[in-house]
Amino acid sequence: MIDILGVSKSFGDKVILDEVSLRVPEGGTTALFGPSGTGKSVMIKHIIGLIEPDQGDVIVDGVSITGANRRELNQVRQRVGYVFQGAALFDSLTVGENIQLGMDIDGCRHAKTECEMRVAECLRLVNLDPEVAGLYPIELSGGMQKRVAIARAFSGHQRYLLYDEPTTGLDPENAFIITNLIEHLQEEIGVTSIMVTHDLENAFRVADRVALLYGGKICYEGTVDEFRESGDPNVQRFVNPSKDTVSEL
């Protein structure tokens, strides 16, 4: 279970997160919505210690991220995979080497054949041919790079996957494929996922729960059905933006 407890974060004078709390239960997918620049990515980066909170704490399976030493942080990172918005694959490494990086946080200590088999298995799970392992990221399309990034994130049998806008920048067909993939991974390897996105349509297909971040706070939390039917003004403003709501902003 992931518990975000009263996390606050400011950059300079700008308050990004203001005592945000969110509990992510085991299993299922939680979609984190919110307008651009509200701190969704900042919030999930706290979960693997890429950003330290000014105040509050994040607990992952009982381990506190705040004040954790490098070994403890790496234990958490072994359990939590992160899919970056722009894929963030290492240009100088092949696809296979990129995937191997996620397998063991202290370096790939498995036998070479074991590594190769796991890379092939990860590629199969994201619907890519094993031959892709020998290519460099620059040789792949944007959609394929996203799939490799997802493969890297779960290659070490991570229990949690954090997706930072997984469908942003992709055409509708590729966005659909990636969403299907997230759904498929949820069923096949049973990970718990948090997905930061603006893509309501695709998010509703895979998410069980929804949280809405507005003005540095979680202003709505519930199931997908509850969210769809909610009369909450923040939810309405986000789901059905109109001239009136935009002028209010």
Added chain:
Amino acid sequence: MPETATQTPQERGNILINLVTALGTGVATVLYHAAGSARLAGHMVISAARPRRYWKALLVQMYDMGISSIPVVVLVAALSGAVTSQQSGYQFTGTVPIWVVGSVVAASVLTELGPLVTALVLVGRIGARIGAELGTMVVTEQVDALRAVGRDPVEQLVVPRVLAGTLMLPPLVVLADFIGIGAGWLGAIITLPITSAEFVYGVRTYFHDFALWFGLIKAAIFGATITFIGCYVGLRASGGAEGVGRTTTSVVVAGTVAIMFWDAVLARLLKAFG
């Protein structure tokens, strides 16, 4: 009437306040970067104790900084040596014994031109490349991705680059010394009234081991400086392509100033110990 004469005491006070504020900001910036550099250097020293984790990257960087830099180092060293012999030849002809040209070329190349010109060329070739490379990795979240998979960016990115720079500059400087003196000799015997024997006599009259060793020590310090600044500035990049461009410029400017600063400090040490 001068403008200052029309300024009220209030305006003059504002100018003073602005000056003090600018000075304070400048000092604070220098202290901020000094503290940041010290932190990175400390982290680097601790991380360097685990060579198993970065030796492959170190070899790649050594090849890239060393072997790939040879053509530009050879070209610049040859031109520097040839120009030095020409200039000194024109100045000395008819005034001092012509064999002094050999001494001047050897002294200039071994203590200054070899290490300094090589370092200044490599600020552009290596420092700017490191700044742009790491800056791009920061803005495309590759550095965050490294941390997300449990790797230490300092251990994986900074240590191999700084070690490679420190180890590869001295051999490049030795090469530059040979090429510079050789080009100086060739230029001299072709265009000046000097024989090979006279030139060699001049070189041997000046030459002492300490100059060569000192040049190598300087080269190692320059190599560490160029790569460290490239890494420090690169890892602080922000703001997309424009930010990476600013980073590259900052690396070249800061690297050049730092090299000149070290050269001045080390010249004093050379005088003291040599």
